[in-house]
Amino acid sequence: MARPREFDEDTVLEAATQRFWTNGYEATSMRDLADHTGMTTPSLYNAFGDKRAIYRLVLDRYVRRALESCSAIFGDDDPPLRALERYFDALIEETRADALQKGCFVVNTALEVAPHDADFRDLVTNVFDRIEKYLRDCIANGQSDGTIRTKLPAADLARLFLSATLGIRVLARTSSERELLTGVVRPLFALLRTK
Amino acid sequence: MARPREFDEDTVLEAATQRFWTNGYEATSMRDLADHTGMTTPSLYNAFGDKRAIYRLVLDRYVRRALESCSAIFGDDDPPLRALERYFDALIEETRADALQKGCFVVNTALEVAPHDADFRDLVTNVFDRIEKYLRDCIANGQSDGTIRTKLPAADLARLFLSATLGIRVLARTSSERELLTGVVRPLFALLRTK
DNA sequence: TTTGTTTTATATCGATCGTCATAAAACATG
């Protein structure tokens, strides 16, 4: 197998993720990636392909982990209301800890890249749909077992919860004193409790 | 006053707005602006300053109009619930008509430019705060006159409504069959109606 | 008509962009 690689693939992809995530696609150059990964640009091309391919690679990696995290929250046998609580707690905690204001990599992609790139638009749409489905199924389960009392359609509620999630992700990118995200979530749970 | 300008300032700024709005800051070059405004790049520099100044100029113009639109909705003497209805109707209609998936210029700026530019971050924060205040005052008024029955804090509700707005703006940028935005809004009004 | 001022168009600056040709270096296999 010839000359061995001198870099750790996971470390390099993680560094590349950080650059694209914080600065976006256009504002991140291949030389910037090289500097922050410790590789040279030809090595990056040889190992992972061109700039777009690398972006796709690290975004897929990010999405995989994000959806695994979602699966862990909603796949547990926690009661639906408790799962939703964990979902928003995780979202708020991640936002609070986001000192660099990276927000959500998928949402950033949705606004900068997706509008003029069909492949990434499909990816983003797919992620949003899956999150919406997690929320919808969870809410529907809660309505079935009576722990969620509202009679509003689970489909509508899921879309609202998804939109609130995306809105929080937008706010996270501009930060400031706007960490009062609990205020966003509180009425959502009040909504689930009402008849 | 020397040689007269050969361009119409408003037409040029409108064209520049469209380019920055649809493609973002980094993906829009000065030559692209020149092509779509009918001006040459030196004329653009002479008339409006450098790229950042032009972006700021057209964004300010956009914000002014957007806030005027908000002021018209919430400044009318419509009952609070009716004002909120008009607010979301306008948002949904604008999104439906947004064939180019431009979304909201301010939200796009919040994600691409604001994180690494304090001036634009201040602008975005200011706009979000003002919209939140419109919503909060409107909801508080409705609670005072009894047309909004929920006892939830108007501050929390306003933050949720703002987040939902931003979420819709994110969805608008990826479009597809996701025009079921009425589903997002329906539970919000149900929330206002409940005790 | 002359002078002064501003906008125009041409042409181009150095810097940086994404990408790659090239060949030396480091291994496995024979």
Next chain:
DNA sequence: CATGTTTTATGACGATCGATATAAAACAAA
């Protein structure tokens, strides 16, 4: 040790980036 394969580093390609120097063109004021 020799051969083949892959990764490495150097250096540079053409294209495009934001921004300007320059001077002609078009007006107002004198």
